[in-house]
Amino acid sequence: MAIEYYYRDGGDTENTIYVAGTTTTQAVLRGTEFGADDPPVRLIGEKTPSRLADQHRGVVYDPREYGYGLILLGTSKANLQALKATWSTYHDRELGEGFVKRVTASGNTRCLDCFLRQTDWAEPEGYSQELTAHYLARNPFWRDESLTTNESSLTVPNHGFETFTGTEDDGTSDDFDDWTEVTDDGNGDKVEATATKWGGSYAVKLTRGTGTPPRIDSAAAISVTAGDTLRLVFRARGDGTYAGAYHILDDTNSETIESAATGVTGTSYTEVSHNFTVPAGCSGIKLRFWANATNTSVVYYDSITLTNTAVPNVDCIVYNGSFESGTLTDDNGVSDDFDNWTEVNDDGNGDKTESTATVHGGSHALKLTRGTGTRAYVHSAAIIAVAGETVKLSVWTRGDGTYDGAYAIWDLSNSAWIKGITATAITAASYTEFTYSFAVPSNCSSIQYMFYANNTNTAVAYFDDVTLTRTTVVISLTNSGDIPAWIHATITGVVNTPVLTLGSDSQTINKTTSNADDELRSDAKPNGTTRRSVRYFENGAGDGVGVATTSGSKFLKLATGANSLKVSATSGTPTVKIQYYNYYRGLF
Incomplete structure (x- = not known):
């Protein structure tokens, strides 16, 4: 019992x-x-x-x-x-x-x-x-x-307002661990603990008096990475008439990322969420929750979480892939130093790694000249990789009208070639895109790529606008139940014919989306409970329309224990969210 x-x-x-x-x-x-x-x-x-x-x-x-x-x-x-x-x-x-x-x-x-x-x-x-x-x-x-969701969580200390000094609901302001209470003064403005909660045992209650509207701020900055897409989720409630407000603050640059009312005036807790991108140069953010500005108004907050939603088919980070920064002087016959690249064999025998104004895009490109010594090349800084994923290298390159350049990819983790030194076969004196897709080897967590001059004396090759794109993403999922779990997948953004693969089963969705907030939702419910479906939601709104899958496609289930779900697409850069329940045959 x-x-x-x-x-x-x-x-x-x-x-x-x-x-x-x-x-x-x-x-x-x-x-x-x-x-x-x-x-x-x-x-x-x-x-x-x-x-x-x-x-x-x-x-x-x-x-x-x-x-x-x-x-x-x-x-x-x-x-x-x-x-x-x-x-x-x-x-x-x-x-x-x-x-x-x-x-x-x-x-x-x-x-x-x-x-x-x-x-x-x-x-x-x-x-x-x-x-x-x-x-x-x-x-x-x-x-x-x-639901279990495959999004990495960021730590929001005391996110449920469970630890504090004071007594809940006694009309007196309290001191919450890991938060700073502001303007909880003698004019009736209070920041106090309450048993009127959404989860756990307590929440925070903000009461507006006659002084300055009270608020509560996260005491320490939460570590983040610039460029990441984060989602803030919390529960809020009002007093039946008034709603509170919240701020997301860039603590590094002293800027406001978001400032908005919750819109929740009702007396039952409602989920509020907001997606945002961490600004350039930002390494820490703070959260701030406000009372309403109207005297005697009361608002509540509870269960605050931050998740990183970037799980997906996005460009890998290629630092200075366009060769725009460094100690550079174009076309002066002297080797240059490019930021985030290492120049090798740029010696006194005419082998050079230099900046050039002969570009595909931007103001600078890389020019490699073969002299009489050992041929010159550059290699990138280490790039994080995930074993099992498929990655596409794209680079714009040109030759000197006779000779091409070459490229190579190195597995830093296993000290082995993923792709040995190979000619691009692009000899023409005009830029052409070169691409090469490869699977990241087992146990590999870091890769490096190189660009070479041709091995013929006096040959010249040019490289510009380098990108790496994960075209097959591996998402690790663990089913902690004792029977298979049915997954719900949400694919958001621009994508062409996404494919979900789990073991020997796969589902190919025959749809191309064009908007950053378009959604494809594949809902694999248990047999006979509700109609299983794949639906398209333009701009993430409305009731959606049905989408066909290719013959042989299956709604996917996670086996018990660890699983590796692969997500691929013909093209596009969507984000992918996987949700599922852990199921059990009995109560224990």
């Missing part, structure tokens, strides 16, 4: 059925729980509505029935009737499928997607009445409460 039971209805309202030691109006009866163990799971064909038809609509799981006994503890006949009415509102079928949440004394939480099938009522005894609740689950497996 668990110590906590809840039912979250199809409208996402969580209703408390019973919490041991605190709930006084109803209690789950010990020993009455049924259908919680490992069921004899089988797949069955769902028949058409016609009794005479021999066709089936799909393969579904044999449903699980689960339930328990409950006693309603009224104080009067009218109060008992009110408790029975409340029980019915907890399970409003008009809201669709919800889920039972069950928490044990050890903190083990399991959820079952289901709806209330029926309630069997016993005869009342005085002002109390027992019932037996029967739930029906189309997907017979228990799951974790929260």
